[in-house]
Amino acid sequence: MSTTTPPASSSPTLEVRGVTKRYGERAAVDDLSFVCRPGSVTGFLGPNGAGKSTTLRILTGLAQADAGEALVGGEPYRRLSHPARTIGVMLDARALHGGRTGLETLRLTARTVGMPASRADEVLEQVGLQDAGGKRVGGYSYGMRQRLGIGVALIGDPSVLVLDEPANGLDPEGIRWMRRLLRSFADAGGTVLLSSHQLREVEATVDRLVVISQGRLVREGTLEELTTDSGAGTRVTALDPAALLKALDRHGIAFEQRLGGELEVSLVPEDMGRLALREQLVLTSLGATTRGGLEDLFFALTGGTEQPAGADPGNAVALVATASAPEPAPAPLR
């Protein structure tokens, strides 16, 4: 069985440069720019309606940007001479025709992209559907369709993979398989861009993150950089909690209320201490918060208004609240 091992030197870079897409008055994507480089897995995160799928459709030529450009190896997707041999794409597993068998689907794809028919059998085995190859796709579970969709993306032996929610519907074994596949693909020099709501899965798979909200880039960087940044806060309690809340509110500092009157504030401890001195507050405890995880980061960057699928509800609290409002209103922790 052949494996997908893209040569590092020739793997193209994915570039999104100032892409804007409007539907009526609403900007689905607003001046978005980021780059995915060879040898890395880039996670593309954002709440529902953030513009992820629109961006991926623009990147793959299925939609046109109103402004800006999305390039695969310096070329727009539609101008690639053999797109499926360069970039494997799986955007929607439901887009596979239900009246064909899995094997027929892959054989037709192989023929379309100019690969030998034997490649279909290889890929069928690679995606773990060798026992279901003769079954019609209409009878597949969603997880099986996801696997077949990834198989369709892999069939041209591409050096770039773009996957939209690839872990949806996969069982734990399937998720592990996908994680290994993407890791080995990137380690062999391939470029991977995947969007997902399954934050734990993203955390376990990606090297870099691109976080968007309301069509705009919120943060881009390595997983390490971003999750470290997200933990730059302070847990604090004061003798007069109401005065502390008022002071934070007056200075526009984001915070979250914790149990026992403790607040998690978006300041480093030194700055919190200076603020307390200036406001003549007596602090009863002060300490840096531990480094946050991807979930904390996600909610912090995207406003914490939505809980993504797969997130732990226990951690899915809004990160901030304002003391002046009767009901704590969410605001981003910066």
Add this chain to the structure above:
Amino acid sequence: MRPAIDLRSFLDTRGAAILLTLSVLAIAGFAALGGLIQPAVMPGGTSDVEFTFIVLALPLSLIIPVITVMMVAGEWSDKSIQNTLLQRPGRLAVLTSKVLAAAVVFLVLMVLSIALAAAATWVGGELLGEGAIFSSIDRVLTTQLAVMVATLLFSLAMAILLQSTVIGLVTAIGVPFVISTAGALAMVFGSEVISDLIRAVDLQTAAALLGGGEATAFELLPLLLLVIVPTVFGIRRWNQREVG
């Protein structure tokens, strides 16, 4: 352009296999009905190939739109156009390829239909009746074939414009039926203005006149209104429509 790929992608689905089997059975059945029963009902006891083909035209007026719309617009409805355009991003090339594939299937259907009509006419006329009439075959190859080509062109135009199996089918089958009914009613009521209006969109009649060499410039109007204009708008939409 890769019509062979589009032909294969249509033929290897279960829906297409069922549809084509039923189509061939219907064509064979109506050919037999037309060719074999004629001697019993015609005054001379003969069987005429043109009449047999006219009987065959009944199922063909349904089969041609169904196959054409499914081949050209079907992928938009079942969403598989996404994978097609990811693998072949040249949208105009994909459209042209699908149109060519549909034309090939139409050609095969026409050859099969004419052959079956001729065979059934011969069996009915020579073996069961008082003789088979093949002198009208030129009218089959001109007038009747022109009507079938008009059905194909209108179906293609609707598939390209509407890019939906259900709406495309309803339009491609329903509009000619409505127009021919309206034409008959206009003749009954004798309104010339309404008759002319209906003539302006009666593609089947225009095609029959064109095929028979009796057409005037007016007969090009239905071609313009029902085929060329929708196709131009459809191509534009095909090129710009977002997928997903």
